Amino acid sequence: MIDASGPRVLKGHGTQNDFVVLPDPDGTVWPEARLDATLVRRLCDRREGLGADGVLRVVPSACVPDAADVLGEALAECTWFMDHRNADGSYAEMCGNGIRLYLHVLLAEGLLDAEQARAGVLVGTRGGPRRVGAGAEGYWVDMGPARPLGRGEAQLGGRSYPGTGVSMGNPHLVCLTDAALDSLDLTVAPAVDPALFPDGVNVELVNVLSAQEGPGGTTAHVRLRVSERGVGETRSCGTGACAAAWAALDAGGRTSGTVTVDVPGGRLSVEVSPTTTVLTGPAVVVGAGALTPEWLG
Numbered sequence: 001m002i003d004a005s006g007p008r009v010l011k012g013h014g015t016q017n018d019f020v021v022l023p024d025p026d027g028t029v030w031p032e033a034r035l036d037a038t039l040v041r042r043l044c045d046r047r048e049g050l051g052a053d054g055v056l057r058v059v060p061s062a063c064v065p066d067a068a069d070v071l072g073e074a075l076a077e078c079t080w081f082m083d084h085r086n087a088d089g090s091y092a093e094m095c096g097n098g099i100r101l102y103l104h105v106l107l108a109e110g111l112l113d114a115e116q117a118r119a120g121v122l123v124g125t126r127g128g129p130r131r132v133g134a135g136a137e138g139y140w141v142d143m144g145p146a147r148p149l150g151r152g153e154a155q156l157g158g159r160s161y162p163g164t165g166v167s168m169g170n171p172h173l174v175c176l177t178d179a180a181l182d183s184l185d186l187t188v189a190p191a192v193d194p195a196l197f198p199d200g201v202n203v204e205l206v207n208v209l210s211a212q213e214g215p216g217g218t219t220a221h222v223r224l225r226v227s228e229r230g231v232g233e234t235r236s237c238g239t240g241a242c243a244a245a246w247a248a249l250d251a252g253g254r255t256s257g258t259v260t261v262d263v264p265g266g267r268l269s270v271e272v273s274p275t276t277t278v279l280t281g282p283a284v285v286v287g288a289g290a291l292t293p294e295w296l297g
């Protein structure tokens with residue numbers, strides 16, 4: 001028999017942005033000293049490890065030493081903290097696909113009941129508290145308002161793509177373009193001005209397919225590909241979808257609307273207003289098991 005007596009581990013995704021999920025219900029299983037950048041990279045490695053775009057540690061906020069710094073007074077309301085790591089081991093402030101999967105895991109593991117999930121709960125993140133809930137259309141997360149960061153450009157394949165910097169808690173450069181997205185080579189990350197993005201940036205290349213006024217307000221439809229900070233190209237990025245939705249509306253002089261965002265891994269929906277951005281989409285747990293002492297070494 002395989003010795004699978006190591007820590008419990010889950011694998012899941014949101015529109016194919018995939019994560020290794022590490023339950024740590026009392027903060028003793030994966031202290032930072034154990035879950036160092038090397039182990040995160042090994043877990044995310046698609047050959048040596050389980051393979052993923054990132055790691056989500058499911059831990060009570062009370063067990064995260066610096067949670068009070070990022071959550072302030074909301075700490076008391078944030079029972080749970082989404083401790084997100086990119087595949088290269090770096091920390092990210094926010095993850096829109098990850099936090100929907102996080103809520104799904106809390107529900108599936110019995111750490112939250114269905115009524116609480118329907119009403120929405122505050123989850124702690126390094127970008128601050130975020131309200132997340134379960135609805136008829138999937139899981140939703142209120143990201144707060146998009147914050148413009150100024151103009152920038154991405155260099156890719158010998159071409160320059162002008163874009164708008166947008167913070168969704170984490171930094172994005174959204175480049176609206178008519179270029180055929182399928183023809184872009186994102187095996188190498190687009191180059192950006194490091195002075196504008198000293199902590200790195202996620203770059204979205206976006207086609208605006210339509211934008212129109214209707215009886216219910218503005219609706220738009222965009223398609224994107226993304227190169228994520230700390231990962232490379234991924235099949236989806238939730239915060240990137242929010243940033244792209246905001247930028248697509250802003251380019252038409254609009255501040256509100258409902259935007260359908262097609263990503264390589266599926267479809268997301270984003271409600272934008274001047275005061276908030278709500279992302280809705282699916283989350284799936286693929287499997288659950290345990291790490292082996294053999295692999296953990």
Ligand SMILES: N[C@@H](CCC[C@H](N)C(=O)O)C(=O)O
Nearest residue numbers: 092095096097170237238239
């Ligand atoms: N895929 C995520 C974003 C993950 C963090 C990002 N790579 C960063 O470093 O900011 C999402 O769904 O938002």
